[in-house]
Amino acid sequence: MSTARAERLVNLVLALLSTRQYLTAERIRGIVPGYADAASDEAYFRMFERDKTELRELGIPLETGRNSAFDAFDAIDGYRIARRDYELGEIDLAPDEATAVGLAVRLWDSPELTGEAQGALVKLRAAGVEVDDHAPTVVEPRVRAEPAFGPLLAAVQAGQAVRFEYRRSGSAERKIRTLEPWGVVSWRGRWYVVGHDRDRGASRCFRLSRVTGKVAAFGETGVVERPEGVNLLRMVSASSGEDPSAPTTASVWVADGRAAGVRRRGRVVGRSDAGGEEGDLVEIELYYPESAADWLTAHGPDVLVLEPEVLAKSVFSRLEAIAHAGGAR
Incomplete structure (x- = not known):
């Protein structure tokens, strides 16, 4: 992205954040630096459409609406960014999740992504999250992006x-x-x-x-x-011949105070105990249950898969293999 376009996008975000009213495209053209350089009306609207698409792809909640449904002079759609939707909420990572973030940063073996990962680490620490990026691990995989x-x-x-x-x-x-x-x-x-x-x-x-x-x-x-x-x-x-359109509902038991990531992905539907330990019953929508088996297995005894049976067996077989590997050492 060129410097001029980056500055224009920042100015656009600031303008839409600073108002409670919806700003029309014409008004935005007059108040946001960078748009006045457009050679024609058509060139401006093309530029503005690209910028709106860019903001939405960046995850910025761009709202479209009108200031009054009864004012004949206000019959054109405008734009704004609701501050409540844009501002970052409080970051609350469990210790195991913060450790996972540190491990993820170590996984990248690509110049394009290593810098981004380190930048994310700095932002988390600035927000007061303690991230252990030197946590020991038995497995040290590497995720490398292709040259292309x-x-x-x-x-x-x-x-x-x-x-x-x-x-x-x-x-x-x-x-x-x-x-x-x-x-x-x-x-x-x-x-x-x-x-x-x-x-x-x-x-x-x-x-x-x-x-x-x-x-x-x-x-x-x-x-x-x-x-x-x-x-x-x-x-x-x-x-690849697979259709992820129909998710599978998995039912899992989660120990109290554990597996915060699993809790965030699902919804609590009840209470139960497993082996005398109290916990919550959580339902999760999974598009790829086989891939989720590795994720759920990583939580060890803190998560017990109840349904579907095929997922429960898949997780159990992984845990059994880990136990046998540990006993062979």
């Missing part, structure tokens, strides 16, 4: 098309692909870029590990935009 990750992510943010050489699965043949990238997502431990394939005239997913050579961005910036309502993760999962 940085250029593709930059092209997504710039709204530019890209060309790259791609090797299909099970073939040594390489072909040049021309793609309008909509986003880069991770699925089952692998990175994918999703977008509109100009050569095929259809949406496609490409695994980054099969991108060979350099990724070349070309054309004007701001011309590629992700279509409304497109779920990138669903597209990637569908391309």
Whole structure:
């Protein structure tokens, strides 16, 4: 993102935060520095639409509405940011979660992401959260982004098309692909870029590990935009033959005062005890139960899966394997 555009977005956020009224596009054009440089009305509205999309993709709650439904002179939609929705709430991480954050920072082995992870660590500490980034662990995995990750992510943010050489699965043949990238997502431990394939005239997913050579961005910036309502993760999962549209409801027992992350993901529906220890019954919606088995297993005796049976057996088998491995040492 250019410095001028970054400054314009910051000014736009400040303007929309500082008012309780909805500001129309025309009024925003007059008060936010950077928009006056637009060569025409059409150029301004294109610029403003891109900026609105950028803010929403950043997770900023941009509201649309009108100041009065009865005023004929106020019949144009305006925009504002509700401070209650924008401000960061109190950060409250359990000790095990804070340790997990520190471990996550150590996992990244990529220049593009290491800096971001360290920046997140600094922000948490500034908010008063004690994060142990030197916690000992038996397993020391590394998560490495492919070389194509940085250029593709930059092209997504710039709204530019890209060309790259791609090797299909099970073939040594390489072909040049021309793609309008909509986003880069991770699925089952692998990175994918999703977008509109100009050569095929259809949406496609490409695994980054099969991108060979350099990724070349070309054309004007701001011309590629992700279509409304497109779920990138669903597209990637569908391309692998799996449909995440129907979640599975899992019922788990959670010990009192433990597994805060599990509690946040679900809702408490009752009380029960397990082995004489009191706890809550929690229901969680899971799109990928098999992947969730590793996550739930990591909580050890603090979490007991009750339903579905296949998930309970999967977690039990993992715990049994860990116990046998520990006994063999």
